[in-house]
Structures are given as structure tokens and as C-alpha cells.
Amino acid sequence: MDRHHPYSQVNGVSTGTTILAVKFNGGVIIGSDSRASMGESYVSSKTINKLIQVHDRIFCCIAGSLADAQAVTKMAKFQLSFHSIQMESPPLVKAAASIMRELCYSNKEELRAGFITAGWDRKKGPQIYVVSLGGMLLSQPFTIGGSGSTYIYGYVDAKFKPDMTLEEATQFSTNALALAMGRDNVSGGVVHLVVITEAGVKHIVVPGDELPKFHDE
């Protein structure tokens, strides 16, 4: 397997990826592509799931080493469910993000994974938290992450508006992901979107041939 990634910084399967989360009026949309790569030249999976559910209304998007990210989210899911049972109420999104941050910061030497934790809770409604590589925790109205995000900073900065409707936010996310997947070689596959609101969780998949096309395609 080593021949697949001679110069890669991440050992093993990596989600060279594009992930994003956007707050809209009444909820939050998180999205990702579906490609997992080994090194810079082999696509080890076209259908990997990067939107991991850690609780009923809380999801985590993963980026970086797939093994590290899966291990951290598994641990966080367990700790969050334990916390929720102890408190006898659904956990806050901030609690989930803090658990992720604690794991990332304490093990920052060994881990190479970044996360976007987003969801809805009773106290503060829809929220988005970024837990980056070294364990920084930051709350934002929208955020993008992964290797493909560098290509869409201009787009999201220009096009984001606070308090969008669900349709506007869905279109914004799909466009952003399609643009990133078009330029980044380690992002691709299909677009996965999850809409989290008070009412529940909805999973939308946009296959490759239904992605928005831009002027040069």
C-alpha cells in the first residue's frame, strides 16, 4: 500500500476533501464531497461518507486522515451519548464541539484531522463550530474546510448572505461544492448535503451528472 503515497503527509487513506456548513433561516446545512484518496493519485473510494452523525441533531464533517477522523468521531459519539444520558436532555452543539476539541487538542501530535461540527439545539438554535487541526474551536455563521476549500473562498465570501432560505442555502452549498470539486483533484464524486432543523434531519445526494455546470464545462 505504501506505493500509493510516497510523498503524502497523511499516511493511509486521506479525505483530501471539501466540506462546508452554512447557517440559514431555521437550520443548518452541512455538505461534503465523497472522494477518499491515497497519496495524490489514487482514489480509494468514490462513495465515502464524510458527514458523521454524532447525535440526533448534531453532525460532524471530517477532513484529513480518514482513520484519525473516524476514531475521533467514534469516541466523540460515545462521550456525547454518555453526557446526554447523564444530563437527561439532548446535548448542545457546543458540547459536541467541545468534546471534539478536547480530543483534537490533547492528541494534537498524533492526529491529523479537522472537523466542522454543526447542528441544532434548543438553547441557541442552529450553530456551526470549526475544530481545526491543532484543536482550535471557533463558532462561525458559515465555514468551509478541506483541501478543496482554498478554491472557493472567493465564491463563498462574495455569495454568502445571513438568513438565507432553505432553497437559497441549498443552491449556495451545491454551487460551492461543485466549484471546489471542479478544481481540486482530491475532491470529487457526489455531493452529500444534510439539512438539520428543529423538525429533523434530511439527507440530500446530488449525483455527479446533476451538479451545476459553469462557464468552462
Added chain:
Amino acid sequence: MCAKIHYIAPNIYCCGAGTAADTEKTTDMLSSNLTIFSMNSGRNPRVVMAVNIIQDMLFRYHGMIGANLILGGVDCTGSHLYTVGPYGSMDKVPYLAMGSGDLAAMGILEDRFKVNMDLEQAKALVSDAIQAGIMCDLGSGNNIDLCVITKEGVDYIRPHKESPYNYKRQAKYKYKSGTTPILTKTVNKLELDLVQETVQMMETSASS
């Protein structure tokens, strides 16, 4: 001949690529673990449980255990196929190839895989994919083994297809004593000096 399809549970089998010792021992440990679980809980193990256990173990060792595994089985929730990498990453897949011949086999699988194939089609596909690996990869060879797992039971076909190249000795390779003539013989005595001598008494009496 090497058996690369390992038993995990009556309804779960695992193909191992990578370091043979690692795949052997890891699957052995997993199998023991699941047997104990079955006895304790009175339930048949689920494929996803095997995956979780293996994933935790491999992650703990940070890729030092070179096991690339494909786990497949049928349990009460249906039939499942998972892959687990040496660093602890896992993926649920409809079809997959791993090992040094993975790219060759993947070509065949990508071309002919269809959802809801029937059994004979699937066996032919897997057999052809392995054959591609055998032909195009120097690290793969000899026979093709298949393991078919269904709700009714397991069919471990070993071998499904034998290699057409048989190893039969063409001549006798044992030589009589004295075949190689000895030309000269010299004996050098090694001078050894006794440097230190210590005696330790052992407790050999029956009382303890």
C-alpha cells in the same frame, strides 16, 4: 498453500492482504473475541461489530500492523461488505479489491459489477478479477479460492480454480555422499583460556 480467507465467525469471513503474519493473528484475535461475545450474549455476531473491533485495534497501533482486510458476512440485518485499512480507516462497499494486485482486479470489478447480480455471475466476476490480479501482479499467483456466504450457510470453495502450472520435479536432486571430492584438509586448534568459573548451587530438595 497459503489460505488468505480467514474464518471470523460462522457467518463472517475475512480476506487479508498486507503482512501475512499480521492478517493471520489479527483475524485470529477477532475470531476469539467474537466467539466469547457470542457465548456471553447468546447472539450471533454482526459484521459491523467485527469491523468496529478491528478498526479500534488497528488504530491503536497507528499503522504498525500491516493488515488490509476485507470483511464480509451475512447477519440478521442483511449482507455486508466492509474494508478496514492498516491505519484504522473503514468503508462500507458493494465491491472492492485490495493487495498488490488491487488495481488489476479493480479494473475487472468496475467494468462488470452490477447491483443484484445472481450467484453464478458474481462468482465468475470475482474469479476473473482475481485472475487479472494473478496475471498482472507478480505478488499474486497460484490458485483462486472463493468463499460464498449466504443466509443459508457458507460455501468455502478451496480451490475454485487451480493453477495450470504444476510443480513436478523433473529429476532427482539428491547427491550421494562423496560426490564432491575433498582436495585438502587442515585442522587449526583454537587456544581457549579459562577466564572465570562460578558455581551456583540449585535448590534440588523436595521441601519448598
